[in-house]
Amino acid sequence: MTLIVENLTIDHGAIRAINAVSFAVPTGNLAAVIGANGAGKTTLLRGLSGLKDIKSGRATWNDESIVGKRPENLARSGIMHVSDGKSVIAELTVKENLALTGLWRKDKKDVAAATEEVVSLFPILGERMSQSGGSLSGGERQMLAIGRALVARPKLLLLDEPSLGLAPLIIDQIFQTIRKFVTTMNLTVVLVEQNAMGALAIADEGIVLNLGSVVAVDSAENLLKDPAVRTAYLGY
Amino acid sequence: MIKLITAILTALTTGAIYALMSTALVLVWRSTRIINFAQAGQAVLSTYIGYEVTVRTGSFWVGVVGAMIFGALLGAVIDRFFMRPIFKRIQSGPILMIAPVVATLGLLGIIQSIIGFKWGLTYQSLAAPVSTDGYMLFDRVIAFSPFNLLVVVFATVSMLLLTLLFQKTNIGLALRASAHSPEIARLSGIKVDFIRTLGWALAGAAGGLAGMLYIPSSYLYPNAMDVLLVFGFVAAVIGGLESLFGAVAGAMLLGFAISFATSYVSEKLVFPMAFIMLIVVLLIRPAGIFSKKKDRRD
Numbered sequence: 098m099t100l101i102v103e104n105l106t107i108d109h110g111a112i113r114a115i116n117a118v119s120f121a122v123p124t125g126n127l128a129a130v131i132g133a134n135g136a137g138k139t140t141l142l143r144g145l146s147g148l149k150d151i152k153s154g155r156a157t158w159n160d161e162s163i164v165g166k167r168p169e170n171l172a173r174s175g176i177m178h179v180s181d182g183k184s185v186i187a188e189l190t191v192k193e194n195l196a197l198t199g200l201w202r203k204d205k206k207d208v209a210a211a212t213e214e215v216v217s218l219f220p221i222l223g224e225r226m227s228q229s230g231g232s233l234s235g236g237e238r239q240m241l242a243i244g245r246a247l248v249a250r251p252k253l254l255l256l257d258e259p260s261l262g263l264a265p266l267i268i269d270q271i272f273q274t275i276r277k278f279v280t281t282m283n284l285t286v287v288l289v290e291q292n293a294m295g296a297l298a299i300a301d302e303g304i305v306l307n308l309g310s311v312v313a314v315d316s317a318e319n320l321l322k323d324p325a326v327r328t329a330y331l332g333y
Numbered sequence: 334m335i336k337l338i339t340a341i342l343t344a345l346t347t348g349a350i351y352a353l354m355s356t357a358l359v360l361v362w363r364s365t366r367i368i369n370f371a372q373a374g375q376a377v378l379s380t381y382i383g384y385e386v387t388v389r390t391g392s393f394w395v396g397v398v399g400a401m402i403f404g405a406l407l408g409a410v411i412d413r414f415f416m417r418p419i420f421k422r423i424q425s426g427p428i429l430m431i432a433p434v435v436a437t438l439g440l441l442g443i444i445q446s447i448i449g450f451k452w453g454l455t456y457q458s459l460a461a462p463v464s465t466d467g468y469m470l471f472d473r474v475i476a477f478s479p480f481n482l483l484v485v486v487f488a489t490v491s492m493l494l495l496t497l498l499f500q501k502t503n504i505g506l507a508l509r510a511s512a513h514s515p516e517i518a519r520l521s522g523i524k525v526d527f528i529r530t531l532g533w534a535l536a537g538a539a540g541g542l543a544g545m546l547y548i549p550s551s552y553l554y555p556n557a558m559d560v561l562l563v564f565g566f567v568a569a570v571i572g573g574l575e576s577l578f579g580a581v582a583g584a585m586l587l588g589f590a591i592s593f594a595t596s597y598v599s600e601k602l603v604f605p606m607a608f609i610m611l612i613v614v615l616l617i618r619p620a621g622i623f624s625k626k627k628d629r630r631d
Binding site (some may be wrong): 146148167168169172173177178179180184185186187188189193196197198200201245249 | 523
């Protein structure tokens with residue numbers, strides 16, 4: 098199972114947001130997509146999850162094309178997209194938010210088991226079950242959004258800026274937790290991040306986007322050592 | 334004393350029917366962000382079907398079931414084959430604001446002319462299943478009949494069932510999630526388009542029930558429900574458009590305001606009272622009197 102993206106092009110109105118992007122993520126790998134604001138990172142994820150129309154190019158997961166499919170069908174086939182930090186329904190309780198990805202699953206026993214696993218991964222959610230999503234802190238919302246995706250037992254996880262707007266201490270905690278469950282659950286992950294340092298530290302490989310085009314693909318280790326990447330994105 | 338009791342009972346009856354209409358409007362608004370002006374037409378056409386079923390089977394109750402089923406199907410068909418294709422093409426720009434209004438008003442006209450063709454522009458009456466003669470109270474007949482009581486009971490029970498559906502079932506959770514955030518619902522694997530159509534179907538059934546409960550006290554003609562659409566809309570806005578509770582509470586408030594104004598001041602105050610309430614609410618609490626938010630969203 099591999100995610101293969103070839104010459105993917107996505108327009109954002111009249112602007113070309115993603116221009117002939119190609120990369121591959123093997124099963125079980127965590128790929129960090131880094132780049133400045135406006136590099137097209139979020140648009141790339143929205144294209145992969147079916148929220149945004151793909152202009153041209155190919156994208157396959159597990160040898161099956163994901164181009165032109167509806168987001169709800171891609172979600173049901175195991176591709177879960179956690180959009181940015183606000184991806185929690187404020188009017189629903191934590192419990193109801195977590196239940197959304199289990200509604201359509203036939204195996205209710207496994208939904209219950211998956212929910213329990215999520216709660217043991219993020220114990221704070223267990224304490225907040227009957228609170229509304231809107232009452233949570235930024236970090237808790239992020240945990241809830243990720244937790245909700247995990248209840249579906251995804252195969253491919255698309256994470257959009259999980260560190261956005263969080264305190265440094267919480268960011269570190271979230272990144273460590275992501276690394277932990279990616280390994281134990283054998284997930285394949287595309288992690289979009291502006292926090293290049295934190296993302297590359299837990300990633301297997303990195304993809305550097307600039308103005309909609311890929312400027313570098315390498316192992317996370319090498320990218321962290323690359324002088325050009327360091328000056329441009331890591332700030333030292 | 335009699336005047337007061339009558340005013341209260343009348344308020345409950347009219348409020349119950351307004352509540353069904355405002356609930357129908359809120360269900361559609363929540364699921365598709367459309368104020369469905371065609372609701373009056375859908376409800377009256379469903380009532381015509383209910384009328385035909387009643388005449389053929391001799392049972393008002395079978396007629397009610399017929400009206401509700403037809404109302405649900407009509408609502409679903411309108412969303413699936415009329416609204417969805419229209420809004421697939423319109424994604425942004427000023428037309429996005431106008432299109433729903435034009436589309437639903439146009440649909441209202443189409444439905445009413447279909448009724449005109451089929452049944453003619455005449456008045457028909459639908460007999461109530463129980464007496465419409467007022468109860469006796471202190472040796473005087475009051476303006477509240479067994480049929481009025483039945484209206485209140487039916488409306489209350491259907492609201493309770495709807496609340497249970499929304500709060501206690503998986504379908505209800507999917508309906509709420511899709512209403513609050515269609516994108517998150519989609520990404521969670523919920524078939525939002527289907528859920529929206531379901532919202533239209535529920536609204537259609539509520540409209541059919543409203544018609545069957547209202548028409549026996551009035552007459553059946555193509556424009557019979559237009560007035561109820563206006564009151565239902567006012568009630569929904571008073572309640573903040575977003576919540577079912579608000580829709581029912583707004584309808585009750587409106588029912589009481591109109592009933593008291595007409596029995597204590599003047600019969601002519603029906604419409605002015607409704608619009609006075611609408612304007613006051615929009616000036617003081619534009620997000621509805623039961624909303625925690627200060628502003629209206631979207």
